[in-house]
Amino acid sequence: QKEVEQNSGPLSVPEGAIASLNCTYSDRGSQSFFWYRQYSGKSPELIMFIYSNGDKEDGRFTAQLNKASQYVSLLIRDSQPSDSATYLCAVNPDALTGANNLFFGTGTRLTVIP
Amino acid sequence: KAGVTQTPRYLIKTRGQQVTLSCSPISGHRSVSWYQQTPGQGLQFLFEYFSETQRNKGNFPGRFSGRQFSNSRSEMNVSTLELGDSALYLCASATGAAYNEQFFGPGTRLTVL
Numbered sequence A: 001q002k003e004v005e006q007n008s009g010p011l012s013v014p015e016g017a018i019a020s021l022n023c024t025y026s027d028r029g030s031q032s033f034f035w036y037r038q039y040s041g042k043s044p045e046l047i048m049f050i051y052s053n054g055d056k057e058d059g060r061f062t063a064q065l066n067k068a069s070q071y072v073s074l075l076i077r078d079s080q081p082s083d084s085a086t087y088l089c090a091v092n093p094d095a096l097t098g099a100n101n102l103f104f105g106t107g108t109r110l111t112v113i114p
Numbered sequence B: 001k002a003g004v005t006q007t008p009r010y011l012i013k014t015r016g017q018q019v020t021l022s023c024s025p026i027s028g029h030r031s032v033s034w035y036q037q038t039p040g041q042g043l044q045f046l047f048e049y050f051s052e053t054q055r056n057k058g059n060f061p062g063r064f065s066g067r068q069f070s071n072s073r074s075e076m077n078v079s080t081l082e083l084g085d086s087a088l089y090l091c092a093s094a095t096g097a098a099y100n101e102q103f104f105g106p107g108t109r110l111t112v113l
Helices: none
Strands: A005-006 A011-014 A019-025 A032-038 A044-048 A054-058 A061-066 A073-075 A085-092 A106-114 B006-008 B011-015 B019-024 B031-038 B042-050 B053-056 B064-068 B074-078 B087-094 B108-112
Touching: A005 B053, A011 A019, A019 A032, A019 A061, A019 A085, A019 A106, A032 A061, A044 A073, A054 B031, B006 B042, B006 B087, B011 B019, B011 B074, B019 B087, B019 B108, B031 B074, B042 B064, B074 B087
Parallel strands: A011 A106, B011 B108
Antiparallel strands: A005 A019, A019 A073, A032 A044, A032 A085, A054 A061, A061 A073, A085 A106, B006 B019, B019 B074, B031 B042, B031 B087, B042 B053, B064 B074, B087 B108
């Protein structure tokens, strides 16, 4: 069973603060990791993609991967009200082959308070 | 570059009917995956097609099927609809290369009455 666990929240942070979202996964063989943002009534939007241990930064977003601990996180710096959404963590156990069968967590709802 | 498109955007069907959903991937992408999203079960993988072949399949009954055409467009079919099939059906497009990224379409909202 490939499980992806996220704290469902809601997570509330003040505008300008750092939001920290966490995700753990059960399949040690998982090869690539995704963070998607989903606004209510919309489809998921890719925010970050990571497959090597360490940090990956893109603008205000930083993804952190620790395969030994089976842990991936997303940091959002200078949080804005427009960042209020549900954040979905996903893992791909077959990334090396190019296959795309992602396993998703249930999502963390983030609210940024102006 | 145009994104992933899905048609129709909304559908209302009754139990026992069948439905076909369509997905056009990003130009140049050869992998199309389908997912079902419900409030209770979240996002679940249905199947993936690559170069007209089903490459992976999730844990869904045989009523759910799909296919992919030579231009990479994909269709998903659900036969003998049940109330529990009401969901947002999402298509995701990727190149199909190792460590590729998946991009989602807007989804088709299916309601079964």
